[in-house]
Amino acid sequence: MKLSRHHRLLLATAGTALALSLTACQSDGSATSAPAAAASASGTAADGDPTSGSGTTDPVAGQSSVASSKGSTDQAGSAAGGSADSSGEQASAATRVCTSRDVRVSAATQGGPPYTHIVLTAKNTSGHSCRLTGAPHIQFLESHKQDVPPVAKSKPAAPVVLTPGAPAYALVKLSDGGVDEDAEPVSAFSVVLEGDSAVIAVRAPGSGGIAVDPANALTGYWTPELRNGADDF
Incomplete structure (x- = not known):
């Protein structure tokens, strides 16, 4: 079908408008996704940063962890000491009494x-x-x-x-x-x-x-x- 000059102008105008619309949409999508990606990257870095204020590096949590570890060591040492003292007393008590034959x-x-x-x-x-x-x-x-x-x-x-x-x-x-x-x-x-x-x-x-x-x-x-x-x- 042979298009008139007027129809060709209308189609050209519509194509230009569609191209501009698609360009604007792509620009909006890129602008929206970029901050999200940046936020995601920022979140990963914060979680993995050993100097961040969370988890094992928290001063209070760190002190609690050390205190708990020291307490466990002290209890183990006391138990070991008690066991040693008891073993010594039991060893002495278990030794036979000297007789005239000894x-x-x-x-x-x-x-x-x-x-x-x-x-x-x-x-x-x-x-x-x-x-x-x-x-x-x-x-x-x-x-x-x-x-x-x-x-x-x-x-x-x-x-x-x-x-x-x-x-x-x-x-x-x-x-x-x-x-x-x-x-x-x-x-x-x-x-x-x-x-x-x-x-x-x-x-x-x-x-x-x-x-x-x-x-x-x-x-x-x-x-x-x-x-x-x-x-x-």
Whole structure:
């Protein structure tokens, strides 16, 4: 069909208007999508930025996290310490009590004349550890069946556990050293260990034995070593 000049002008005008309309729409879409994309990019950067004010970098949250971690460590350490202390006590309690078959008891003079004190030594001669408890039960004379009284201040704070070959000591007071005391000569005496019923015969030190006043005799507890002050009696 042959179009007139007037129709061709109308079609050209309509085409131009349509092209302008499409251009305007594309411009609006680009303008709208650009800020959205920028906002999206900005949001991603904020979430991933380690210096942003959120999550693990928040000062309050960070302190809480550290405190919680420290608390857990402290609790674990306390539990471990408690477990260690308990294990040590249980180990001491589980060690068998020393008997007359486990130790050899001997006596030696302490200090110079007049000899008012002796030292008892109990040496572990067995092949295993054993535990000495309390004070030695000592009877010096057949005429006095009472045990020599123990001195409370010499009691050790912890159980005395003897490994094979290890010694323990007990200081024993014989008399006050006075010439008017009612002292009797003793060449041998008996010792019984706490928790054992066997009587150990101990030879008194010196060729002439020792002089004992039963009214003033005292004994210390078994200790790993003689201690100045605690054993002064």
